[in-house]
Amino acid sequence: xxxxxxxxxxxxxxxxxxxxxxxxxxxxxxxxxxxxxxxxxxxxxxxxxxxxxxxxxxxxxxxxxxxxxxxxxxxxxxxxxxxxxxxxxxxxxxxxxxxxxxxxxxxxxxxxxxxxxxxxxxxxxxxxxxxxxxxxxxxxxxxxxxxxxxxxxxxxxxxxxxxxxxxxxxxxxxxxxxxxxxxxxxxxxxxxxxxxxxxxxxxxxxxxxxxxxxxxxxxxxxxxxxxxxxxxxxxxxxxxxxxxxxxx
Amino acid sequence: xxxxxxxxxxxxxxxxxxxxxxxxxxxxxxxxxxxxxxxxxxxxxxxxxxxxxxxxxxxxxxxxxxxxxxxxxxxxxxxxxxxxxxxxxxxxxxxxxxxxxxxxxxxxxxxxxxxxxxxxxxxxxxxxxxxxxxxxxxxxxxxxxxxxxxxxxxxxxxxxxxxxxxxxxxxxxxxxxxxxxxxxxxxxxxxxxxxxxxxxxxxxxxxxxxxxxxxxxxxx
Numbered sequence: 001x002x003x004x005x006x007x008x009x010x011x012x013x014x015x016x017x018x019x020x021x022x023x024x025x026x027x028x029x030x031x032x033x034x035x036x037x038x039x040x041x042x043x044x045x046x047x048x049x050x051x052x053x054x055x056x057x058x059x060x061x062x063x064x065x066x067x068x069x070x071x072x073x074x075x076x077x078x079x080x081x082x083x084x085x086x087x088x089x090x091x092x093x094x095x096x097x098x099x100x101x102x103x104x105x106x107x108x109x110x111x112x113x114x115x116x117x118x119x120x121x122x123x124x125x126x127x128x129x130x131x132x133x134x135x136x137x138x139x140x141x142x143x144x145x146x147x148x149x150x151x152x153x154x155x156x157x158x159x160x161x162x163x164x165x166x167x168x169x170x171x172x173x174x175x176x177x178x179x180x181x182x183x184x185x186x187x188x189x190x191x192x193x194x195x196x197x198x199x200x201x202x203x204x205x206x207x208x209x210x211x212x213x214x215x216x217x218x219x220x221x222x223x224x225x226x227x228x229x230x231x232x233x234x235x236x237x238x239x240x241x242x243x244x245x246x247x248x
Numbered sequence: 249x250x251x252x253x254x255x256x257x258x259x260x261x262x263x264x265x266x267x268x269x270x271x272x273x274x275x276x277x278x279x280x281x282x283x284x285x286x287x288x289x290x291x292x293x294x295x296x297x298x299x300x301x302x303x304x305x306x307x308x309x310x311x312x313x314x315x316x317x318x319x320x321x322x323x324x325x326x327x328x329x330x331x332x333x334x335x336x337x338x339x340x341x342x343x344x345x346x347x348x349x350x351x352x353x354x355x356x357x358x359x360x361x362x363x364x365x366x367x368x369x370x371x372x373x374x375x376x377x378x379x380x381x382x383x384x385x386x387x388x389x390x391x392x393x394x395x396x397x398x399x400x401x402x403x404x405x406x407x408x409x410x411x412x413x414x415x416x417x418x419x420x421x422x423x424x425x426x427x428x429x430x431x432x433x434x435x436x437x438x439x440x441x442x443x444x445x446x447x448x449x450x451x452x453x454x455x456x457x458x459x460x461x462x463x464x465x466x467x468x
Contacts, residue, residue, distance in 0.1 A: 074404035075357040
């Protein structure tokens with residue numbers, strides 16, 4: 001390159017090359033510059049690769065991949081603000097959980113289900129509520145529901161069928177269905193999760209055949225179907241629901 | 249017709265003059281330098297850390313440290329340059345389990361993971377205090393363009409996310425160095441205020457003071 005420049009310089013100093021040739025040589029010079037340009041292109045490629053690699057590092061995996069099972073769990077609770085939970089004393093809790101899936105509802109009594117029901121009963125008892133025998137009259141109906149697989153598009157009354165005879169005594173049969181005030185949100189994602197809910201059996205609305213859902217909890221995340229973690233999960237759920245307290 | 253001839257001669261003269269100047273373009277410390285004669289190029293690879301403030305600090309108070317980028321500039325003889333700049337900035341913060349009350353009245357107990365990715369693509373213009381051949385060039389810069397923004401707030405595995413492209417402005421001050429009068433390699437240190445007009449949930453515009461260092465290469 002140095003020789004090339006020297007040659008051009010010499011020729012021009014002696015004014016022995018026509019301008020057209022100069023222009024031709026300039027094109028060559030431009031090509032030389034392009035070689036430097038290639039270096040720049042390589043730098044650019046390195047930079048872009050670094051940036052893209054960095055981006056892929058950040059975007060390749062989910063930012064929550066490193067959460068432990070316990071850390072991944074989410075407990076969502078909501079309740080009817082017009083209700084005074086101290087006005088209720090008894091609750092009915094069946095010995096099975098409801099499985100809700102796209103293929104329909106059924107009940108289940110696995111060891112996990114029994115652990116959840118026992119833990120649920122214990123938490124309510126700790127809050128001063130008294131469990132009654134299945135089939136007896138109660139102030140509160142408590143349900144444990146496992147929502148499975150691709151059950152999405154949950155609407156305002158997703159679990160109507162289990163109300164048919166879930167608490168097992170007359171008067172709350174086929175004609176009643178749950179009523180969810182508008183502040184209950186159901187996260188419409190494909191997921192397996194627990195839904196716990198409490199309906200008001202004491203103040204059932206005979207006119208419109210509704211049982212008000214006065215409390216509910218959604219439990220989501222990894223490890224929520226491990227029997228060993230049941231107590232920790234329920235403790236968390238109830239600790240964020242301090243209003244669940246019967247009169248002592 | 250005569251006018252055309254004069255114009256043609258003038259064009260030929262300029263052409264010739266340009267050619268003459270181009271051919272004599274060996275860089276030198278004291279005298280002639282092509283950087284004084286022509287528009288030359290400069291590319292800089294950056295790494296930076298960010299100091300968030302405003303609502304971004306409320307969202308993630310951790311300093312973004314995963315910031316890389318590249319700038320390509322046309323350096324004019326004298327005191328100005330224009331170019332383009334791309335940066336990629338990512339920050340993530342995890343908060344221990346807490347109970348959050350959200351808009352619908354629900355109480356949500358979760359470990360929160362918050363992430364913010366900002367990737368601005370800016371047109372930049374710089375004004376330098378010293379000449380293009382100086383080895384130390386303090387400057388002020390203005391960047392204007394757009395930025396891709398990805399905002400995410402994870403509750404455990406559930407995510408509340410928003411992405412979009414928004415306008416961005418980024419004034420900066422800095423100093424460019426060259427490692428010797430003949431060197432094509434240099435460095436850049438700059439402080440840049442970056443403002444991205446992105447509003448969602450907790451974020452009422454992304455605001456950062458970025459401290460960037462770069463390695464640059466110039467060519468002609």
